[in-house]
Amino acid sequence: MHCEERMEKFKAIATNPRKQLDYYLSQGKKVIGCFPLYTPDEIVYASGMIPFGIWGAECKVSKAKRYYPAYICGILQTNLELGLQGALDGLSGVLITVLCDSLKCAGQNWELGVPQIEMIPVIHPQNRQSEAGKQFLVAQYQKILCKMEEISGEKIKAEDLRAAIKIYNAHRSVMREFAELASVYPKDISAKYRNYVIKSGYFMDKAEHVKLVRELIISFKDIPAKKFKGVRVVTTGIIADSENLLEILNENRICIVADEIAHESRQFRVDVSEEGEPLESLASQFCDMYGCSTLIGGKIRRGEYIKKLVQKNNADGVIVFMTKFCDPEEYDYPMIKKTLDEAGIPTLLIEVDKQVRNYEQARTSIQTFAEILRQ
Amino acid sequence: MEKRIKAHTVINQLVQDHYCRALSAKKNGEMVGWCTSNFPQEIIETMGLTVVYPENHSATLAARQEALPLCGHAEAIGYSNDICSYAKVNLGYLDQVGDQSLHIPLPDYLLCCSNICNQLMKWYENIAQELHIPMIFIDIPFNTDYETDNIRLQYIKTQFYDAIKELEKITGKVFNEDKLKQVMRISNEVGKAWNRISDYACHQPSPFSGTDLFVYMGAAVCIRGREETRDAFYVLLEELEEAVRVNKSKCRYDQKYRILYEGICCWPALLRIATSMALYGMNIVGAIYTNAYGIEYNSLDEMIKAYTCVPNAVNFEKALDMRLAEIDKKHCDGALVHMSRSCKVWSGILYELTRKIEEKTGTPTIFFDGDQADPQNFSEAQYDTRIQGFYEVMKG
Numbered sequence A: 001m002h003c004e005e006r007m008e009k010f011k012a013i014a015t016n017p018r019k020q021l022d023y024y025l026s027q028g029k030k031v032i033g034c035f036p037l038y039t040p041d042e043i044v045y046a047s048g049m050i051p052f053g054i055w056g057a058e059c060k061v062s063k064a065k066r067y068y069p070a071y072i073c074g075i076l077q078t079n080l081e082l083g084l085q086g087a088l089d090g091l092s093g094v095l096i097t098v099l100c101d102s103l104k105c106a107g108q109n110w111e112l113g114v115p116q117i118e119m120i121p122v123i124h125p126q127n128r129q130s131e132a133g134k135q136f137l138v139a140q141y142q143k144i145l146c147k148m149e150e151i152s153g154e155k156i157k158a159e160d161l162r163a164a165i166k167i168y169n170a171h172r173s174v175m176r177e178f179a180e181l182a183s184v185y186p187k188d189i190s191a192k193y194r195n196y197v198i199k200s201g202y203f204m205d206k207a208e209h210v211k212l213v214r215e216l217i218i219s220f221k222d223i224p225a226k227k228f229k230g231v232r233v234v235t236t237g238i239i240a241d242s243e244n245l246l247e248i249l250n251e252n253r254i255c256i257v258a259d260e261i262a263h264e265s266r267q268f269r270v271d272v273s274e275e276g277e278p279l280e281s282l283a284s285q286f287c288d289m290y291g292c293s294t295l296i297g298g299k300i301r302r303g304e305y306i307k308k309l310v311q312k313n314n315a316d317g318v319i320v321f322m323t324k325f326c327d328p329e330e331y332d333y334p335m336i337k338k339t340l341d342e343a344g345i346p347t348l349l350i351e352v353d354k355q356v357r358n359y360e361q362a363r364t365s366i367q368t369f370a371e372i373l374r375q
Numbered sequence B: 001m002e003k004r005i006k007a008h009t010v011i012n013q014l015v016q017d018h019y020c021r022a023l024s025a026k027k028n029g030e031m032v033g034w035c036t037s038n039f040p041q042e043i044i045e046t047m048g049l050t051v052v053y054p055e056n057h058s059a060t061l062a063a064r065q066e067a068l069p070l071c072g073h074a075e076a077i078g079y080s081n082d083i084c085s086y087a088k089v090n091l092g093y094l095d096q097v098g099d100q101s102l103h104i105p106l107p108d109y110l111l112c113c114s115n116i117c118n119q120l121m122k123w124y125e126n127i128a129q130e131l132h133i134p135m136i137f138i139d140i141p142f143n144t145d146y147e148t149d150n151i152r153l154q155y156i157k158t159q160f161y162d163a164i165k166e167l168e169k170i171t172g173k174v175f176n177e178d179k180l181k182q183v184m185r186i187s188n189e190v191g192k193a194w195n196r197i198s199d200y201a202c203h204q205p206s207p208f209s210g211t212d213l214f215v216y217m218g219a220a221v222c223i224r225g226r227e228e229t230r231d232a233f234y235v236l237l238e239e240l241e242e243a244v245r246v247n248k249s250k251c252r253y254d255q256k257y258r259i260l261y262e263g264i265c266c267w268p269a270l271l272r273i274a275t276s277m278a279l280y281g282m283n284i285v286g287a288i289y290t291n292a293y294g295i296e297y298n299s300l301d302e303m304i305k306a307y308t309c310v311p312n313a314v315n316f317e318k319a320l321d322m323r324l325a326e327i328d329k330k331h332c333d334g335a336l337v338h339m340s341r342s343c344k345v346w347s348g349i350l351y352e353l354t355r356k357i358e359e360k361t362g363t364p365t366i367f368f369d370g371d372q373a374d375p376q377n378f379s380e381a382q383y384d385t386r387i388q389g390f391y392e393v394m395k396g
Helices: A002-015 A019-027 A041-046 A074-083 A101-113 A131-152 A157-182 A191-203 A208-217 A243-251 A278-288 A302-312 A327-342 A361-375 B002-027 B041-047 B053-063 B065-078 B085-095 B121-132 B150-171 B178-202 B210-222 B227-245 B267-279 B301-307 B316-330 B349-362 B380-395
Strands: A031-034 A052-053 A091-095 A120-124 A231-237 A254-261 A317-323 A347-350 B030-033 B050-052 B108-114 B135-138 B258-261 B282-287 B334-340 B365-371
Touching: A002 A019, A002 A191, A002 A208, A019 A031, A019 A191, A031 A041, A041 A052, A041 A131, A041 A157, A041 A278, A052 A191, A074 A101, A091 A101, A091 A131, A091 B085, A101 A120, A101 B349, A120 A131, A131 A278, A131 B108, A131 B121, A157 A208, A157 A254, A191 A208, A191 A243, A191 A254, A231 A361, A243 A254, A243 A361, A254 A302, A302 A317, A302 A327, A317 A327, A317 A361, A317 B282, A327 A347, A327 A361, A327 B121, A347 A361, B002 B030, B002 B210, B002 B227, B030 B041, B041 B150, B041 B178, B050 B053, B053 B065, B053 B085, B053 B210, B053 B267, B065 B085, B085 B121, B085 B349, B108 B121, B121 B135, B135 B150, B135 B178, B150 B301, B178 B210, B178 B227, B178 B282, B178 B316, B210 B227, B210 B267, B210 B282, B210 B365, B258 B316, B258 B349, B267 B282, B267 B380, B282 B316, B282 B334, B316 B349, B334 B349, B334 B380, B349 B365, B349 B380, B365 B380
Parallel strands: A031 A052, A031 A091, A091 A120, A231 A254, A231 A317, A317 A347, B030 B050, B030 B108, B108 B135, B258 B282, B258 B334, B334 B365
Antiparallel strands: none
């Protein structure tokens, strides 16, 4: 199979999550929805159920307007809309975090509006550098583990958790490898297809996704990289999966050489230790996470991390995909901008919204940015 | 009449003194902290630290119509119009102190507690980074359960003592358990007094105008661990007792409708709200926002639990129960709901919360769009139309 055909497979999955959900349900599998960010998917996986990412959809919001004012981000508006419309029926539960103020409301509104799909809260600590914070998280994960046992009807043993951690680490590793591959083959792997490959992972059994991505990487082995005369950028933000928007990058010969997107590489940044008590290891991984707008503290500030990504990947600039009404990102932006300005790295801010399909204004900005970077 | 002026004056003077104390401390080379409003202030009082509360400062500037240029400045330095307007006012002030009518000294350290919202953490973390100062952080995560369990209690309690250790290192001041007990006693007395003041509104007619509570809450926010605050609240309680005895309310108009005020105070429009209340014979007798500072407890564990139960930290069920209890206790005829544009954690559940209030109590409700500090988010025309409609509904 050619690499183009392989990539079409990822596209088919990424653009039709409901089909995937129905597929798993038809196989007699139970599926658990996972809101952004840092849900302990390994625990779900260890119970034999499928973790299924829910990071919004490009759909019209109507029923969710009964619950949210207009200034809650599109990811959470459309997630609730999907729940209220019954588009996620079949899920056996949904994990919702409280990592921002809107997520706190999301869990409460979900519980009230979508009673057919149980809301399972994921309460992360923010004092992550202290042992007390870590132990608090271990206790939260223990509660989630019990809930997963109850829903799946299966006892989760330590070896099940270890096996799940191993698969998830393999997934992180292969996705990091893929991100690098995409930076070498920008003519073959456009921004849009790069995103299909990553996004499809949210709707698949991770072991299956690892296999498919590995095969894709191998298929590029003997293909020489074509000369690329375009612009090399690092992207950052919460999510950047709009096909129309990513197509604009392609039109302007912009290659994503690395990303710092929550929905993309941020998920693959830190591995889980395969030694020791599994729940402790999972908690440690969260505590070791850094450079994320929804977390405070961490060993490297986000601006510095992006700067390093730019330098390491020889990028020409940074595109900040600002999710509309995402206050954690809005607080980070001036600090990131300052760090990048001081380092002489050009930045472009593009506002993204799940409810927007027409990015004509962004097209002009991206075009101009690309022209400036080419000079 | 004379006594009314006395309590009002005493409380206002205490808040003014609080700001003056901080400014002179800074001038005298002492370290000054910035603190979030529901941080366990018992630590601060016990250690004799000097702090100010930027949220209160922003609210005061907003009420004095001085917030707009500061919000504009924050936006000019890269902050989105979407973030909390208390933060915008403060970040604007931090970057460009101007000729405001009330000043605060710049901080040497920060005290942040996440029980109000997550935006506070981001706001304070940015300041810590900009000014290269330490941030002492107590994390009280949002509670999706009704009660505070022991796991949560232990996590917070450990942080409570960790924060003390850090503060001892930073300020060189010493923490003393006996002094903590004394401060807890006083704070508890202040909390009880504050709740008793609020409960005087149970009387019919209420002996005071509800918007006064928003003014007095400055003391409950900034100096709720001090004897002079307790004593000032006692003076107010005496006045209220007397007003009830002689059946003469400080609210000068006929109170036909008893109102629950839902949401954060819309500081830029406080005068307009007070005027409209008088125009339609309404009086605010209950407010969840002001109740947030009536913190009562009998032990350290109870104190910590109390800080986990402030309005934005609790789940929907508990939030609803708080409102139902207030409506019931204060015999409210209607609920005026402020959708503060800045406060997502509060506004994000208000539609459903309001529907449930109507469903369970039959109490009419009305929304208005506004903001705790940014006047651009308040529309006079919309407010006037809504309040008139609210009046028509209650009049029946």
